[in-house]
Amino acid sequence: MALTVIGLLIMALLSPANGYWLELGLPMLLIGFGQGLIMSPLTTVGVANTLPEDAGAASGLINTMHQIGSSVGLALIVGGYRWDDPWGGFLSSITINVNDLRRYCPGNHCLRDNSRGAA
Numbered sequence: 001m002a003l004t005v006i007g008l009l010i011m012a013l014l015s016p017a018n019g020y021w022l023e024l025g026l027p028m029l030l031i032g033f034g035q036g037l038i039m040s041p042l043t044t045v046g047v048a049n050t051l052p053e054d055a056g057a058a059s060g061l062i063n064t065m066h067q068i069g070s071s072v073g074l075a076l077i078v079g080g081y082r083w084d085d086p087w088g089g090f091l092s093s094i095t096i097n098v099n100d101l102r103r104y105c106p107g108n109h110c111l112r113d114n115s116r117g118a119a
Contacts, residue, residue, distance in 0.1 A: 001034060001037075003031070003033050003034030003037065004030070004031050004035055004038070005034070006030055006034075007027040007028065007029070007030030007031035007034060008027070008031065010022075010023075010027040010030070011023070011024070011027040039066075042062075043059065043062055043063075046058060046059075046061075047059050
């Protein structure tokens with residue numbers, strides 16, 4: 001996780017005048033390695049004590065939480081850039097994400113129970 005934090009700090013503290021490799025290339029490499037080193041152990045811990053028949057559902061839940069966390073995190077970051085109304089920026093970002101979900105899942109077919117009679 002330290003690699004990810006270092007990469008994010010480099011991106012936050014340097015200016016674009018430093019060039020692509022120093023401002024974007026190096027931090028993205030550090031962030032990528034840091035995420036690669038932390039996500040696999042976190043996923044393993046999340047499914048380690050589940051029953052074998054529940055392991056797939058636990059893995060799916062973990063991946064869903066990763067996606068929701070990144071969406072909400074991005075909404076918070078984008079909302080923070082509206083200094084005059086950070087809460088309004090957050091709400092508008094969430095609204096945009098929900099509208100994207102509606103566009104890609106018309107009729108809420110992504111949210112329906114697809115078990116079809118499974119007990």
